[in-house]
Amino acid sequence: MKKSLRVFLPLLLALFFLTPTKAWADTANFSIKKVDTPEQTKAADFYDILAKPNQNTHLIANITNASDQQSTYTVTLRNGVTNDSGQIAYVPNTKKASGQTLNQLSPTAVKVTVPANSKKDVTIPIKMPATTYSGIILGAMHVEKETAQQKQTTKKAQIINHYGIEIPVVVRTTPSSTPDTKLQLKKVTAGLDTNKHSAVLATLYNESNWVLTPLKVDAKVYRKSNHKLLYSSHKKGLEMVPNSSFNYAIEPGDEPLKAGTYTLDMTAKSDKKTWHFSSEFTIKRATLKENAKNELKSPEKKKSINIIWLIVGFSILLLILIILYLLYKLRQKTKEQ
CATH class of the missing domain: 2.60.40.10 (Immunoglobulins)
Known part of the structure; x- marks a missing residue:
């Protein structure tokens, strides 16, 4: 089970700029909270990082383990993509990406272990692009907990439930400007x-x-x-x-x-x-x-196809009965002669 928590970008939602930072929570007894760094540009529920080209910076998140057992979490940066529903989604890695991606700035996963009923900060290093980048790089910080106790064994495969939370990340090397969309x-x-x-x-x-x-x-x-x-x-x-x-x-x-x-x-x-x-x-x-x-036929199309075949079958049966009847009448007439 994966839960993707998305917010709109700072370019268009100024209402979010004045909201306090909140914790993103999941049903797997853990939550994460963004920790601001000097590179954070606005007070928002997501990361909005402005740094110089080639600068080494980082993202910090605070993980709260609300369970009674020690847990280990894997933290990665995921790339923003557009799915075929025309909505923003986040994926582990975008192969053959045409532009700069968030995962390229920090491709290595970071693991952190948090004691039961405790909190702990985790730091993700980021290497900014080598040159000035007009526009933004969009992705998300993904924190995932794998629970060994929830493994389910089947005859053919083993299913593992993964619990993840995401906080959107916006990275830029130049201040906000009028978007040049194409x-x-x-x-x-x-x-x-x-x-x-x-x-x-x-x-x-x-x-x-x-x-x-x-x-x-x-x-x-x-x-x-x-x-x-x-x-x-x-x-x-x-x-x-x-x-x-x-x-x-x-x-x-x-x-x-x-x-x-x-x-x-x-x-x-x-x-x-x-x-x-x-x-x-x-x-x-x-x-x-x-x-x-x-293709997956819709119930309406399946029903329509079934009705058509039913009509065809009934028509063929009716034709056969008519032919048999005519043959019977012809045979009876022959006997009378």
Whole structure:
């Protein structure tokens, strides 16, 4: 079980700047609290660090072990990513990241043991980027407790419950400034959405070092041949981590995706910026066939398919009965002659 506790960034939520520091708690009898350092820029519930390039600095957290047993905790820095629901999440490591990541500033995990019913500070060293970095680096401090007593043995595998808490971390080498946000449409294809349903997937990429929030997207898909509107999608309250991408899904509704050539018309808005994208794309039968192997049919679609097969089966049975009846009548007429 992992619990991700996220807050909005200081760029947009000034209300948080005046709130006192609080402790993040988990159900596993432990909590963590941010300890401010000289590099902390604002009074907030998350880390907001401003330091010079190449400077060696650190993050400090106070861990409270509320259990009656000594416990060991692993502390790591996780990278901010944008999941395919268009929300911020934190992952252990981002391979092939296009920008600077938090984990690169401190890739080594730190372990700390806290006696029962006690508190203890843990320090995570950070090596700032070598050059001035315009924008922010976003991630989270992740504190995890592994409880050996909660191992469950099965015939094939051993399941271990992990309990973790996260505090968001913002790192910068220059003071706050007006964000220079940039958004790209990388590609459009047919695929599966987060619910494993068929959808048109438009890959959006935030190529800036700033967070896009809140992000609103309106998308429409037309048939190229007659410019007929087929599918549309309207979503708001989305967020994008710096230098990240995600697949914006446009669900076809009750109509299944079909092979052909289409045009995507999309408008995205964040703060005072607006981006408009238009892209022609082709869906191939082979792609739809491959997607169908992993697609999870919704109950409505399953019910619809079952009804169709029921009608087909009943029609075939009725046809057979009619043929048998006609053959019977023909045989009776032959006997009479």
